[in-house]
Amino acid sequence: EPEVTQTPSHQVTQMGQEVILRCVPISNHLYFYWYRQILGQKVEFLVSFYNNEISEKSEIFDDQFSVERPDGSNFTLKIRSTKLEDSAMYFCASSRGTSGGNEQFFGPGTRLTVL
Amino acid sequence: AQSVTQPDIHITVSEGASLELRCNYSYGATPYLFWYVQSPGQGLQLLLKYFSGDTLVQGIKGFEAEFKRSQSSFNLRKPSVHWSDAAEYFCAVGAGDKFYFGSGTKLNVKP
Numbered sequence: 001e002p003e004v005t006q007t008p009s010h011q012v013t014q015m016g017q018e019v020i021l022r023c024v025p026i027s028n029h030l031y032f033y034w035y036r037q038i039l040g041q042k043v044e045f046l047v048s049f050y051n052n053e054i055s056e057k058s059e060i061f062d063d064q065f066s067v068e069r070p071d072g073s074n075f076t077l078k079i080r081s082t083k084l085e086d087s088a089m090y091f092c093a094s095s096r097g098t099s100g101g102n103e104q105f106f107g108p109g110t111r112l113t114v115l
Numbered sequence: 116a117q118s119v120t121q122p123d124i125h126i127t128v129s130e131g132a133s134l135e136l137r138c139n140y141s142y143g144a145t146p147y148l149f150w151y152v153q154s155p156g157q158g159l160q161l162l163l164k165y166f167s168g169d170t171l172v173q174g175i176k177g178f179e180a181e182f183k184r185s186q187s188s189f190n191l192r193k194p195s196v197h198w199s200d201a202a203e204y205f206c207a208v209g210a211g212d213k214f215y216f217g218s219g220t221k222l223n224v225k226p
Contacts, residue, residue: 041218105161
């Protein structure tokens with residue numbers, strides 16, 4: 001059964017450093033998403049991506065964040081200068097269509113720890 | 116504004132007992148509703164979803180949920196809980212390009 005994969009599973013970085021989180025969505029999906037979950041809190045939407053551009057983003061997704069689909073399979077989330085409060089689990093998801101009518105399939109997540 | 120409320124943060128039930136996890140939503144249009152489960156260290160797995168039609172939907176692992184428009188609720192149920200059901204459960208509303216998640220309910224199962 002196809003699944004969304006994410007690497008690395010755990011990333012530790014120093015405050016101010018850049019990190020790139022990687023995701024491989026399901027191959028025939030067209031919509032891609034990033035969510036984050038701060039420890040003990042709810043899963044929060046960050047950004048959605050379709051047709052090589054951002055289709056929607058939340059207020060969390062500020063200029064420190066960017067997303068890219070550098071090739072036909074990967075979908076990345078970059079944080080330019082990490083802050084302590086960026087420590088969270090980051091989930092990638094993909095779907096065939098928009099969430100209104102389509103299930104989002106989630107990856108296992110990358111736990112980001114900023115020291 | 117869209118929102119999802121799961122009023123129970125923690126629930127403990129005995130193995131074999133029935134379970135109901137509550138979810139209330141706020142959404143202006145016809146909602147697309149989902150329940151996901153997250154085991155420790157794992158991602159989110161879809162249990163079931165409601166788009167339209169029959170308001171009682173069946174999911175995996177013996178779970179079901181009932182959509183009640185008048186109460187803006189989408190409660191998750193299981194008639195007999197197994198120890199392997201211990202996890203965190205998230206209700207979500209699909210709206211446009213994103214999901215709105217509730218804060219989750221952690222389920223503990225007593226032997």
